[in-house]
Amino acid sequence: GAVVSQHPSWVICKSGTSVKIECRSLDFQATTMFWYRQFPKQSLMLMATSNEGSKATYEQGVEKDKFLINHASLTLSTLTVTSAHPEDSSFYICSAREASGGGNEQFFGPGTRLTVL
Amino acid sequence: AQTVTQSQPEMSVQEAETVTLSCTYDTSESDYYLFWYKQPPSRQMILVIRQEAYKQQNATENRFSVNFQKAAKSFSLKISDSQLGDAAMYFCAYRRGAAGNKLTFGGGTRVLVKP
Numbered sequence A: 001g002a003v004v005s006q007h008p009s010w011v012i013c014k015s016g017t018s019v020k021i022e023c024r025s026l027d028f029q030a031t032t033m034f035w036y037r038q039f040p041k042q043s044l045m046l047m048a049t050s051n052e053g054s055k056a057t058y059e060q061g062v063e064k065d066k067f068l069i070n071h072a073s074l075t076l077s078t079l080t081v082t083s084a085h086p087e088d089s090s091f092y093i094c095s096a097r098e099a100s101g102g103g104n105e106q107f108f109g110p111g112t113r114l115t116v117l
Numbered sequence B: 001a002q003t004v005t006q007s008q009p010e011m012s013v014q015e016a017e018t019v020t021l022s023c024t025y026d027t028s029e030s031d032y033y034l035f036w037y038k039q040p041p042s043r044q045m046i047l048v049i050r051q052e053a054y055k056q057q058n059a060t061e062n063r064f065s066v067n068f069q070k071a072a073k074s075f076s077l078k079i080s081d082s083q084l085g086d087a088a089m090y091f092c093a094y095r096r097g098a099a100g101n102k103l104t105f106g107g108g109t110r111v112l113v114k115p
Helices: none
Strands: A004-007 A010-013 A019-025 A030-038 A044-051 A067-073 A076-081 A090-098 A106-108 A112-116 B003-005 B010-014 B019-021 B024-026 B032-039 B046-052 B064-069 B074-079 B088-096 B103-105 B109-114
Touching: A004 A090, A010 A019, A019 A030, A019 A090, A019 A112, A030 A067, A030 A076, A044 A067, A044 B103, A076 A090, B003 B088, B003 B103, B010 B019, B019 B109, B024 B074, B032 B064, B032 B074, B046 B064, B046 B074, B074 B088
Parallel strands: A010 A112, B010 B109
Antiparallel strands: A004 A019, A019 A076, A030 A044, A030 A090, A067 A076, A090 A106, A090 A112, B003 B024, B019 B074, B032 B046, B032 B088, B064 B074, B088 B103, B088 B109
Protein backbone atom coordinates (compact mmCIF):
# COMPACT_ATOMS: atom_id res chain seq x y z
CA GLY A 1 0.00 0.00 0.00
CA ALA A 2 0.89 3.66 -0.28
CA VAL A 3 3.25 4.88 2.43
CA VAL A 4 3.57 8.37 3.85
CA SER A 5 6.39 9.28 6.19
CA GLN A 6 6.88 12.23 8.50
CA HIS A 7 10.08 13.59 9.94
CA PRO A 8 10.76 14.12 12.71
CA SER A 9 8.43 11.86 14.68
CA TRP A 10 8.85 14.11 17.69
CA VAL A 11 10.57 17.40 18.36
CA ILE A 12 11.13 19.61 21.38
CA CYS A 13 12.04 23.23 20.83
CA LYS A 14 12.37 26.46 22.75
CA SER A 15 9.77 29.17 22.56
CA GLY A 16 10.48 31.60 19.73
CA THR A 17 12.28 29.17 17.47
CA SER A 18 10.99 27.72 14.20
CA VAL A 19 10.41 24.06 13.49
CA LYS A 20 10.09 22.34 10.13
CA ILE A 21 8.14 19.10 9.69
CA GLU A 22 8.48 17.05 6.51
CA CYS A 23 5.83 14.89 4.91
CA ARG A 24 6.91 12.50 2.16
CA SER A 25 5.01 10.10 -0.06
CA LEU A 26 7.46 7.22 -0.41
CA ASP A 27 6.03 5.12 -3.21
CA PHE A 28 3.63 7.38 -5.05
CA GLN A 29 3.30 10.92 -6.31
CA ALA A 30 0.99 13.16 -4.31
CA THR A 31 -0.80 15.99 -6.06
CA THR A 32 -2.46 17.08 -2.87
CA MET A 33 -1.30 16.93 0.71
CA PHE A 34 -3.22 17.88 3.81
CA TRP A 35 -1.97 19.05 7.19
CA TYR A 36 -3.93 18.32 10.35
CA ARG A 37 -3.50 19.23 13.98
CA GLN A 38 -4.68 17.00 16.81
CA PHE A 39 -4.83 18.05 20.44
CA PRO A 40 -4.89 15.37 23.16
CA LYS A 41 -8.11 13.37 23.21
CA GLN A 42 -9.54 15.42 20.37
CA SER A 43 -10.25 14.90 16.70
CA LEU A 44 -8.16 15.91 13.72
CA MET A 45 -8.52 19.51 12.65
CA LEU A 46 -7.57 20.36 9.09
CA MET A 47 -5.10 23.23 8.95
CA ALA A 48 -4.45 23.53 5.24
CA THR A 49 -4.55 21.84 1.87
CA SER A 50 -1.50 22.06 -0.35
CA ASN A 51 -1.27 21.32 -4.02
CA GLU A 52 2.07 20.76 -5.68
CA GLY A 53 3.44 23.92 -7.20
CA SER A 54 0.81 26.28 -5.83
CA LYS A 55 0.05 28.13 -2.63
CA ALA A 56 -1.62 26.29 0.19
CA THR A 57 -5.24 26.90 1.07
CA TYR A 58 -5.62 27.52 4.79
CA GLU A 59 -8.68 26.79 6.88
CA GLN A 60 -10.41 29.63 8.63
CA GLY A 61 -8.63 30.63 11.81
CA VAL A 62 -5.26 29.17 10.83
CA GLU A 63 -2.51 31.76 10.65
CA LYS A 64 -0.78 31.35 7.31
CA ASP A 65 2.20 33.44 8.40
CA LYS A 66 2.73 31.22 11.40
CA PHE A 67 2.23 27.87 9.72
CA LEU A 68 4.16 28.00 6.47
CA ILE A 69 3.43 25.21 4.04
CA ASN A 70 5.51 24.37 1.01
CA HIS A 71 4.69 21.65 -1.51
CA ALA A 72 7.56 21.97 -3.93
CA SER A 73 7.49 18.47 -5.36
CA LEU A 74 5.06 15.61 -5.88
CA THR A 75 6.60 13.69 -3.00
CA LEU A 76 7.37 16.32 -0.38
CA SER A 77 5.44 18.88 1.60
CA THR A 78 6.79 20.79 4.57
CA LEU A 79 5.10 22.57 7.46
CA THR A 80 7.14 25.20 9.26
CA VAL A 81 5.89 26.46 12.59
CA THR A 82 7.44 29.89 12.91
CA SER A 83 8.21 31.53 16.25
CA ALA A 84 6.72 28.59 18.07
CA HIS A 85 5.05 29.07 21.44
CA PRO A 86 3.82 26.57 24.03
CA GLU A 87 0.27 26.77 22.69
CA ASP A 88 1.58 25.38 19.38
CA SER A 89 2.45 22.14 21.14
CA SER A 90 0.36 19.49 19.46
CA PHE A 91 0.37 16.42 17.25
CA TYR A 92 0.68 17.28 13.57
CA ILE A 93 -0.44 14.77 10.94
CA CYS A 94 -0.14 14.96 7.17
CA SER A 95 -1.98 12.98 4.55
CA ALA A 96 -1.42 12.64 0.83
CA ARG A 97 -3.58 11.82 -2.16
CA GLU A 98 -2.11 9.94 -5.07
CA ALA A 99 -1.74 11.99 -8.25
CA SER A 100 -3.36 9.57 -10.63
CA GLY A 101 -5.01 6.21 -10.73
CA GLY A 102 -4.93 5.94 -6.97
CA GLY A 103 -8.61 5.90 -6.29
CA ASN A 104 -10.14 8.05 -3.64
CA GLU A 105 -7.95 7.47 -0.65
CA GLN A 106 -5.87 9.77 1.45
CA PHE A 107 -2.90 8.09 3.04
CA PHE A 108 -1.81 9.33 6.44
CA GLY A 109 1.63 9.85 7.87
CA PRO A 110 2.46 8.63 11.39
CA GLY A 111 2.38 12.14 12.84
CA THR A 112 4.85 14.47 14.53
CA ARG A 113 4.61 15.40 18.17
CA LEU A 114 5.75 18.98 18.77
CA THR A 115 6.52 20.21 22.26
CA VAL A 116 7.40 23.86 22.72
CA LEU A 117 9.05 24.75 26.01
CA ALA B 1 -20.59 23.63 6.06
CA GLN B 2 -20.55 19.92 6.52
CA THR B 3 -20.55 18.58 10.05
CA VAL B 4 -19.94 15.10 11.38
CA THR B 5 -21.19 14.08 14.81
CA GLN B 6 -20.24 11.08 16.88
CA SER B 7 -22.43 11.03 19.96
CA GLN B 8 -20.60 8.29 21.86
CA PRO B 9 -17.34 9.43 23.46
CA GLU B 10 -16.55 5.90 24.61
CA MET B 11 -17.86 2.39 24.06
CA SER B 12 -16.89 -0.77 25.86
CA VAL B 13 -17.25 -4.28 24.42
CA GLN B 14 -16.43 -7.75 25.58
CA GLU B 15 -13.96 -9.66 23.48
CA ALA B 16 -15.73 -11.67 20.74
CA GLU B 17 -18.87 -9.54 21.10
CA THR B 18 -20.27 -6.91 18.76
CA VAL B 19 -20.23 -3.15 19.15
CA THR B 20 -21.87 -0.47 17.02
CA LEU B 21 -20.55 3.07 16.72
CA SER B 22 -22.86 5.88 15.68
CA CYS B 23 -22.18 8.69 13.25
CA THR B 24 -24.45 11.31 11.76
CA TYR B 25 -23.55 13.96 9.24
CA ASP B 26 -25.05 17.01 7.69
CA THR B 27 -24.66 17.89 4.02
CA SER B 28 -26.60 19.28 1.10
CA GLU B 29 -24.37 17.51 -1.41
CA SER B 30 -25.43 14.44 -3.36
CA ASP B 31 -21.94 13.26 -4.27
CA TYR B 32 -19.90 12.38 -1.23
CA TYR B 33 -17.98 9.66 0.54
CA LEU B 34 -18.02 8.48 4.13
CA PHE B 35 -15.18 6.81 5.98
CA TRP B 36 -14.36 5.17 9.26
CA TYR B 37 -10.78 5.55 10.45
CA LYS B 38 -9.09 3.78 13.35
CA GLN B 39 -6.41 5.52 15.40
CA PRO B 40 -4.64 3.08 17.75
CA PRO B 41 -2.28 4.24 20.51
CA SER B 42 0.47 4.61 17.91
CA ARG B 43 -1.72 7.40 16.46
CA GLN B 44 -1.30 6.15 12.91
CA MET B 45 -4.58 6.71 11.10
CA ILE B 46 -5.84 3.54 9.46
CA LEU B 47 -8.71 3.39 7.00
CA VAL B 48 -11.26 0.84 8.19
CA ILE B 49 -14.02 1.15 5.64
CA ARG B 50 -15.37 3.46 2.95
CA GLN B 51 -18.86 4.07 1.60
CA GLU B 52 -19.79 5.90 -1.58
CA ALA B 53 -23.03 7.82 -1.19
CA TYR B 54 -24.33 6.65 -4.58
CA LYS B 55 -24.08 3.01 -3.54
CA GLN B 56 -27.08 1.57 -1.78
CA GLN B 57 -25.29 -1.53 -0.64
CA ASN B 58 -23.62 -1.25 2.73
CA ALA B 59 -19.85 -1.67 2.68
CA THR B 60 -18.22 -4.55 4.53
CA GLU B 61 -14.61 -5.37 5.30
CA ASN B 62 -14.17 -8.64 7.12
CA ARG B 63 -15.45 -8.04 10.68
CA PHE B 64 -16.33 -4.43 9.96
CA SER B 65 -19.58 -3.36 8.34
CA VAL B 66 -21.58 -0.18 8.05
CA ASN B 67 -25.24 0.69 8.14
CA PHE B 68 -25.60 3.57 5.73
CA GLN B 69 -28.95 5.35 5.97
CA LYS B 70 -28.73 8.13 3.40
CA ALA B 71 -32.07 9.75 4.08
CA ALA B 72 -31.37 9.86 7.79
CA LYS B 73 -27.75 10.91 7.17
CA SER B 74 -26.55 8.16 9.43
CA PHE B 75 -23.44 6.02 9.01
CA SER B 76 -22.84 3.55 11.82
CA LEU B 77 -19.96 1.09 12.12
CA LYS B 78 -20.42 -2.43 13.44
CA ILE B 79 -17.43 -4.34 14.72
CA SER B 80 -18.19 -8.04 15.01
CA ASP B 81 -16.21 -10.62 16.97
CA SER B 82 -14.29 -7.84 18.69
CA GLN B 83 -10.60 -8.44 19.28
CA LEU B 84 -8.18 -6.82 21.70
CA GLY B 85 -6.47 -5.19 18.74
CA ASP B 86 -9.66 -3.33 17.92
CA ALA B 87 -9.17 -1.10 20.94
CA ALA B 88 -8.59 2.39 19.54
CA MET B 89 -10.17 5.72 18.73
CA TYR B 90 -12.54 5.52 15.79
CA PHE B 91 -13.28 8.55 13.68
CA CYS B 92 -16.10 8.96 11.21
CA ALA B 93 -15.23 11.22 8.29
CA TYR B 94 -16.99 12.88 5.37
CA ARG B 95 -15.58 13.97 2.04
CA ARG B 96 -17.43 15.86 -0.65
CA GLY B 97 -17.12 14.53 -4.17
CA ALA B 98 -13.68 14.34 -5.73
CA ALA B 99 -10.67 12.79 -4.06
CA GLY B 100 -8.86 16.08 -3.69
CA ASN B 101 -11.45 17.46 -1.33
CA LYS B 102 -10.79 17.62 2.36
CA LEU B 103 -11.96 15.21 5.03
CA THR B 104 -14.19 16.44 7.82
CA PHE B 105 -13.87 14.33 10.96
CA GLY B 106 -16.23 13.61 13.79
CA GLY B 107 -15.13 13.96 17.38
CA GLY B 108 -14.22 10.31 17.74
CA THR B 109 -15.33 7.33 19.82
CA ARG B 110 -12.93 5.43 22.04
CA VAL B 111 -13.48 1.68 21.92
CA LEU B 112 -12.38 -0.39 24.87
CA VAL B 113 -12.22 -4.17 24.50
CA LYS B 114 -12.47 -6.25 27.67
CA PRO B 115 -10.78 -9.66 27.67
